[in-house]
Amino acid sequence: MKPTLPEDREIGEEAAEISRRYREVASEQPSPRIDAAILDAARREAARPPVVRNWQIPAAVAAVLVIGVSLSLLTREGVDSLPPLDQSRKQAEVAKPSAPSLAMKSEAFKNDVDARSRPSRDRSERGDREAEVRRGEEAVIGHSQVPAAPAPAPPPVQQFDAPAATARAPAANVTAESVARAQPGVVEALKEPRPAEGLLQDEQAAEKKALTDAGGESRAKSLRKQQSAAVAAPQSPEQMLRDIEELIRNGRQADARLQLAEFHKRYPDYRLPDALQAFEREAQPDTK
Amino acid sequence: MLRYRNGDTRAFEALYARHRGGLFRYVLRQVGFRSAADEVFQEVWMRIVSSRARYRVEARFATFLYSIAHNCVMDHFRRKPPLQLISFDDKPDEALQVPGPAGEQPERLAQRRQTAQQLLKALALLPDEQRNAFLLHEEGGLTLEEIATVMGVGRETAKSRLRYALSKLREELTGSGFENEADVA
Numbered sequence: 001m002k003p004t005l006p007e008d009r010e011i012g013e014e015a016a017e018i019s020r021r022y023r024e025v026a027s028e029q030p031s032p033r034i035d036a037a038i039l040d041a042a043r044r045e046a047a048r049p050p051v052v053r054n055w056q057i058p059a060a061v062a063a064v065l066v067i068g069v070s071l072s073l074l075t076r077e078g079v080d081s082l083p084p085l086d087q088s089r090k091q092a093e094v095a096k097p098s099a100p101s102l103a104m105k106s107e108a109f110k111n112d113v114d115a116r117s118r119p120s121r122d123r124s125e126r127g128d129r130e131a132e133v134r135r136g137e138e139a140v141i142g143h144s145q146v147p148a149a150p151a152p153a154p155p156p157v158q159q160f161d162a163p164a165a166t167a168r169a170p171a172a173n174v175t176a177e178s179v180a181r182a183q184p185g186v187v188e189a190l191k192e193p194r195p196a197e198g199l200l201q202d203e204q205a206a207e208k209k210a211l212t213d214a215g216g217e218s219r220a221k222s223l224r225k226q227q228s229a230a231v232a233a234p235q236s237p238e239q240m241l242r243d244i245e246e247l248i249r250n251g252r253q254a255d256a257r258l259q260l261a262e263f264h265k266r267y268p269d270y271r272l273p274d275a276l277q278a279f280e281r282e283a284q285p286d287t288k
Numbered sequence: 289m290l291r292y293r294n295g296d297t298r299a300f301e302a303l304y305a306r307h308r309g310g311l312f313r314y315v316l317r318q319v320g321f322r323s324a325a326d327e328v329f330q331e332v333w334m335r336i337v338s339s340r341a342r343y344r345v346e347a348r349f350a351t352f353l354y355s356i357a358h359n360c361v362m363d364h365f366r367r368k369p370p371l372q373l374i375s376f377d378d379k380p381d382e383a384l385q386v387p388g389p390a391g392e393q394p395e396r397l398a399q400r401r402q403t404a405q406q407l408l409k410a411l412a413l414l415p416d417e418q419r420n421a422f423l424l425h426e427e428g429g430l431t432l433e434e435i436a437t438v439m440g441v442g443r444e445t446a447k448s449r450l451r452y453a454l455s456k457l458r459e460e461l462t463g464s465g466f467e468n469e470a471d472v473a
Binding site: 005007008011014015017018019021022023024025026028029030031034035037038039041042043045046 | 312313404433447
């Protein structure tokens with residue numbers, strides 16, 4: 001049934017006269033040949049059973065299968081690749097201390113700059129003092145007309161057996177060991193027995209000692225700074241622990257303690273391995 | 289059409305008989321030539337026949353039929369763009385067959401032919417959308433809503449196109465003694 005709305009009726013009234021005229025004119029019909037062809041085709045089509053070409057259901061099934069299989073494969077791969085729970089916790093613990101690395105980096109940079117600039121200054125100071133020592137020696141030798149004493153050892157760095165040095169435990173010991181490590185020739189020369197030849201030589205030795213004490217101390221200071229700069233350089237906690245363990249293995253307990261203290265400063269929340277904890281416990285009574 | 293879907297060929301013959309003339313003229317007025325109109329007309333019915341199994345009742349059959357016809361005409365124009373307008377002067381016998389009552393005076397018949405020629409000429413000169421709206425209304429007997437559905441536009445657009453078409457046809461025919469003739473008729 002053709003719906004008739006007011007608008008349609010209105011249009012129909014408007015078009016009434018034109019429609020009438022048009023219908024008078026419009027009388028063309030398709031040719032009988034075409035009529036026959038179409039009706040034949042319609043009969044042929046009706047004789048065939050209707051084939052429902054519904055592609056939507058197979059397509060939907062195929063899509064569901066493809067998505068389901070790929071999802072299950074992806075899920076399985078994801079489960080396999082996940083780390084164990086305890087491992088991920090350890091990773092999180094390791095990652096946690098590295099968070100404040102920005103501040104540490106800036107500090108390390110500052111220390112690095114200090115470490116680069118100070119040795120040259122120390123070297124120049126040391127050179128001046130050595131020259132003074134040499135001048136003093138020449139003056140003393142020339143004034144007393146005493147045959148020259150056997151050539152003194154190269155400029156000593158520090159009197160390791162001095163009570164002041166030993167009193168500065170354990171950091172000073174570490175410093176001395178570091179110096180020894182840096183320049184073993186110097187330490188050996190210092191340890192050589194010196195001939196004691198009278199008062200002059202004693203005075204000379206005393207003066208030299210005073211001078212070299214000052215020079216050696218400054219040098220040790222610079223080495224300490226170098227060491228602290230090296231310690232301040234960004235280093236992972238694992239690497240630091242490995243270094244400490246190596247120091248302990250090599251028998252450098254004092255260095256190890258120093259490093260351990262530095263490690264605690266850097267990573268206060270980090271849990272030490274059992275071996276290092278034991279070492280720390282052993283070391284604490286010594287320091288006290 | 290539902291009966292034809294179930295294998296009743298007589299139902300199809302009834303449908304065909306009801307719509308063949310209107311559909312053929314709709315196609316002929318759109319494509320302009322009888323040969324092209326035959327081709328497009330046959331294509332429309334073949335599509336109807338082949339879509340038998342998929343047919344769902346969503347609208348009147350006329351709407352379904354003229355939607356397919358509209359698409360077929362568009363396809364035809366895509367294949368063969370309309371390069372020239374229909375000239376009724378060149379082929380008056382093919383384009384214009386104006387029947388008249390038996391025993392009509394020759395002058396009266398001539399005037400009727402002239403008016404019809406004017407009407408068809410004016411229709412051919414209409415913009416495609418307006419001609420389409422007019423033909424869907426006249427040949428398909430579609431409502432404004434159905435015209436809008438077939439043309440893929442809104443109801444108001446369809447109404448506006450149809451009104452413009454009627455207005456232009458009326459203007460064209462006013463100058464050719466259309467009103468006088470209408471009064472006589």
